[in-house]
Amino acid sequence: MNIEKRWIAAAAAAAPVLLNACVYAEESKSVHNAATTIPAEDRISPIYGVIIPDRYREWELVAVSYQTAFDEFRAILGNPLAVQAYRAGTLPFPDGAILAKRAWKRVPSTEFPGAFVPGAATTLQIMVKDSTKYAASGGWGFGRFIDGKPVDEAQHRTCFACHEARVRAHDFVFTRYAP
Ligand code: HEC
Numbered sequence: 001m002n003i004e005k006r007w008i009a010a011a012a013a014a015a016p017v018l019l020n021a022c023v024y025a026e027e028s029k030s031v032h033n034a035a036t037t038i039p040a041e042d043r044i045s046p047i048y049g050v051i052i053p054d055r056y057r058e059w060e061l062v063a064v065s066y067q068t069a070f071d072e073f074r075a076i077l078g079n080p081l082a083v084q085a086y087r088a089g090t091l092p093f094p095d096g097a098i099l100a101k102r103a104w105k106r107v108p109s110t111e112f113p114g115a116f117v118p119g120a121a122t123t124l125q126i127m128v129k130d131s132t133k134y135a136a137s138g139g140w141g142f143g144r145f146i147d148g149k150p151v152d153e154a155q156h157r158t159c160f161a162c163h164e165a166r167v168r169a170h171d172f173v174f175t176r177y178a179p
Helices: 003-021 080-088 153-170
Strands: 060-067 072-078 098-108 116-129 140-146
Touching: 060 080, 060 098, 072 080, 072 116, 080 098, 140 153
Parallel strands: none
Antiparallel strands: 060 072, 072 098, 098 116, 116 140
16 A cells, blocks of 8 residues: 555544644644554654654754764754744744654664664654643643654653753754754
């Protein structure tokens, strides 16, 4: 079954829950990614009710990063609203802005010594700006996903605390627009 057909099948089964979950995520009218086969109610992050936004892989690159503790490459992508805000230097980010942080294990290239390439994808983390809905967490809703499924509530309790402690002055966002 191709991706579109799979999506249609999943949408038919999941429409009511999905519609409800998508109100705040402008580009989440459909979900065609690895999560498509996971029941809609199992795709929503605890506490915040964030889902993986549709077509986030097509978003523009904001920056890359590297984490020694996990030995992971990361790429931070923004939806069009978020990228516009970065370009204009707008803070706080406007409602509807969404940031996605992809992460992969760093593995040596088999084709060229000294080069490293992305290995297995590890986590996908999402921040959705909605200053009303998420007033208690700086206007951001958080979601951390592994293989399309949100991680547990305990992990979601840590998100805002760390972002708040370190980057409150930058609307709780670490990533700067890469030069
Ligand atoms: C202990 C600190 C810490 C915790 C806890 C944490 N983050 Fe972050 N987060 C960071 C740092 C540092 C960056 C930027 C560096 C990078 O890309 O890894 C970041 C970046 C991000 C980004 C890219 C936008 C930005 O702020 O730069 C998203 C999205 C994100 N985190 C989501 C989450 C989610 C969802 C959780 C909870 C499940 C979470 N974070 C928990 C430290 C944290």
